[in-house]
Amino acid sequence: EDQVTQSPEALxxxxxxxxxxxxxxxxxxxxxxxxxxxxxGKGPEFLFxxxxxxxxxxxERLKATLTKKESFLHITAPKPEDSATYLCAVQxxxxxxxxxxxxxxxxxxxx
Amino acid sequence: xxxxxxxxxxxITVTGKKLTVTCSQNMxxxxxxxxxxxxGLGLRQIxxxxxxxxxxKGDVPEGYKVSRKEKRNFPLILESPSPNQTSLYxxxxxxxxxxxxxxxxxxxxxxxxxx
Numbered sequence: 001e002d003q004v005t006q007s008p009e010a011l012x013x014x015x016x017x018x019x020x021x022x023x024x025x026x027x028x029x030x031x032x033x034x035x036x037x038x039x040x041g042k043g044p045e046f047l048f049x050x051x052x053x054x055x056x057x058x059x060e061r062l063k064a065t066l067t068k069k070e071s072f073l074h075i076t077a078p079k080p081e082d083s084a085t086y087l088c089a090v091q092x093x094x095x096x097x098x099x100x101x102x103x104x105x106x107x108x109x110x111x
Numbered sequence: 112x113x114x115x116x117x118x119x120x121x122x123i124t125v126t127g128k129k130l131t132v133t134c135s136q137n138m139x140x141x142x143x144x145x146x147x148x149x150x151g152l153g154l155r156q157i158x159x160x161x162x163x164x165x166x167x168k169g170d171v172p173e174g175y176k177v178s179r180k181e182k183r184n185f186p187l188i189l190e191s192p193s194p195n196q197t198s199l200y201x202x203x204x205x206x207x208x209x210x211x212x213x214x215x216x217x218x219x220x221x222x223x224x225x226x
Contacts, residue, residue, distance in 0.1 A: 032213075043219055046215065091212070093211075098159070099212075101153050101155070103153035104153060
């Protein structure tokens with residue numbers, strides 16, 4: 001069974017204080033790992049897809065990396081508007097199109 | 112504007128009263144999916160569809176039905192709702208490549224309360 005564990009569950013940062021969120025996964029052959037951002041009361045919004053170990057993607061203050069067992073979302077010099085819950089999801093190879101999400105990391109950036 | 116729409120956004124109902132939550136996308140996506148989100152449990156997949164007339168169960172399909180008669184619509188049906196189906200529901204859609212879905216676009220959510 002595919003599993004996704006995100007840590008920490010919650011993270012409070014001062015504005016400008018860089019940090020990383022972790023997503024550990026167990027999947028029978030990874031096709032893709034997705035990162036989403038979710039604001040309170042809204043649907044998740046796509047950030048990145050990573051397909052193979054060693055891959056990195058960046059968008060503004062966010063950088064996602066992937067190894068064979070985990071992914072990191074690095075946040076550099078965060079701003080209050082980066083406050084949100086960040087979700088990780090994995091997709092396995094095969095004809096089965098199931099999606100497995102982690103519970104998420106709730107990030108709060110204090111001015 | 113590319114979007115996924117859901118209706119209603121909020122619904123309070125009583126146990127056993129059949130209801131349907133509609134979902135529609137305007138991006139010509141093949142893949143559509145329904146999720147429920149509960150505190151401490153995260154997003155869990157209910158049903159998904161790879162194309163018209165092709166649907167399959169996700170992790171928590173019990174008590175739900177879906178249909179995909181048109182590419183743009185994917186309604187979620189609760190034949191006899193129970194209080195444990197009180198949750199926040201999201202519909203999502205995605206293009207397909209290489210036989211699998213890509214990043215998903217989510218709707219705004221439907222908050223359902225079953226009394």
